[in-house]
Amino acid sequence: MSAAENACRECGECLVRCRYLGFSRKKAVREMRRVNLGLPSEIFERCAGCAACNAFCPHGAGPYDRILAAWNARNARRGIPARAAYLLPFSRPNFRTDLPFSAEERALHEKWGKGDPPAETVLYPGCNLLAMPLLATGAIFNRLPVWGRFDLCCSEMYWRMGLFGEVRAAAARLTNFYAGKGVREMVFMCPAGANMFQNVLPGRFGARFDFKISHFADWFLAALDRGEFHITRPLSESVVIHDSCHARLLGEPFMERQRELLRRLGTAVYETRQNRAQGLCCGMAAGCARFSARDIAAAALKALRALDDSPASRAVTYCGGCLLSLETVRAAAAAGKPLVHTLELVRTALGENPPHPGPEKGRALLVGIARNALPAYLSRRRLHFG
Ligand code: SF4
Numbered sequence: 001m002s003a004a005e006n007a008c009r010e011c012g013e014c015l016v017r018c019r020y021l022g023f024s025r026k027k028a029v030r031e032m033r034r035v036n037l038g039l040p041s042e043i044f045e046r047c048a049g050c051a052a053c054n055a056f057c058p059h060g061a062g063p064y065d066r067i068l069a070a071w072n073a074r075n076a077r078r079g080i081p082a083r084a085a086y087l088l089p090f091s092r093p094n095f096r097t098d099l100p101f102s103a104e105e106r107a108l109h110e111k112w113g114k115g116d117p118p119a120e121t122v123l124y125p126g127c128n129l130l131a132m133p134l135l136a137t138g139a140i141f142n143r144l145p146v147w148g149r150f151d152l153c154c155s156e157m158y159w160r161m162g163l164f165g166e167v168r169a170a171a172a173r174l175t176n177f178y179a180g181k182g183v184r185e186m187v188f189m190c191p192a193g194a195n196m197f198q199n200v201l202p203g204r205f206g207a208r209f210d211f212k213i214s215h216f217a218d219w220f221l222a223a224l225d226r227g228e229f230h231i232t233r234p235l236s237e238s239v240v241i242h243d244s245c246h247a248r249l250l251g252e253p254f255m256e257r258q259r260e261l262l263r264r265l266g267t268a269v270y271e272t273r274q275n276r277a278q279g280l281c282c283g284m285a286a287g288c289a290r291f292s293a294r295d296i297a298a299a300a301l302k303a304l305r306a307l308d309d310s311p312a313s314r315a316v317t318y319c320g321g322c323l324l325s326l327e328t329v330r331a332a333a334a335a336g337k338p339l340v341h342t343l344e345l346v347r348t349a350l351g352e353n354p355p356h357p358g359p360e361k362g363r364a365l366l367v368g369i370a371r372n373a374l375p376a377y378l379s380r381r382r383l384h385f386g
């Protein structure tokens, strides 16, 4: 039994506060006992993977980590259904590489994926910015060049699904790739990439990185304070913010910095009713329990409704993965409040006219899912990982 498991007092607090399971205290205590005894639990079938319970636990017992560990054991035993392949970074096609890319976007992929790092401080794009590469252009990225490729994936989806062998392999691969490359500082826009490189890969899977890991909001606010950028077009609008699961794991100071950045641009930042540590899943992680498109859509609709309930004029997220998930479900389901990426607001405030890729990418992803992912629902094949 690990230290985290020992810390569990079986109080049930984490599951009582979960916004997806709807457990009574009695049931929460009973199910957590089952988890501690290594028995099957309803949690493993219904968890939306939002990671909030780690913040809810007053004893630092990491209930979300233990759900992942249980999924890892389940998947090692039974494998995962073939339909999950569309969400896996090295399957082809998958939910990122299946997107249609313009010639301009492909040229950016090629430029960013070349040889040695273009500077000592670079931006790690991760699959989410690679899916929307035009967001990472303009004045900021002349100073902060992007360096990365799809195959330098942070392995976040493997981790969220509990495929720990694949995460371990990614940790070794990334350690070897970056060793001695001369990167001094790696800046992350994507909270998933940041949490994987900062905490998960080195802390649990043996990765070693010889560069400093920074977050874009910190980097940009510091550059703004040094006078390297100027807000020439302050935004006088209200935005409601959606936080990512990895932001919850990175902690409150990380989430507050995202708001500070938005306020510096001139926006009034609104919160959803369940926000920050209690925020809702964009849908993507909700597919990790049963690998079900219906679970993903239900979780995304819940998050979209929370954003639409706000009086703010637009919804904003700093996570490209959340943006793509929410836009995909919005494309299928209903109209609602416009969604933007933080980079769109930053670049607008700097006087640029950035692209607004979310709706188009969401529609394209919906087509990709219908064409390449849904047919796999008919398959009984299971995928096995080491
Ligand atoms: S994980 Fe934490 S909150 Fe949940 S039952 Fe154990 S001690 Fe209580």
Ligand code: SF4
Pocket: 014, 015, 017, 018, 019, 020, 021, 043, 046, 047, 048, 049, 050, 051, 052, 053, 054, 063, 064, 067
């Ligand atoms: S990860 Fe989220 S959905 Fe899953 S048990 Fe924890 S709080 Fe509930």
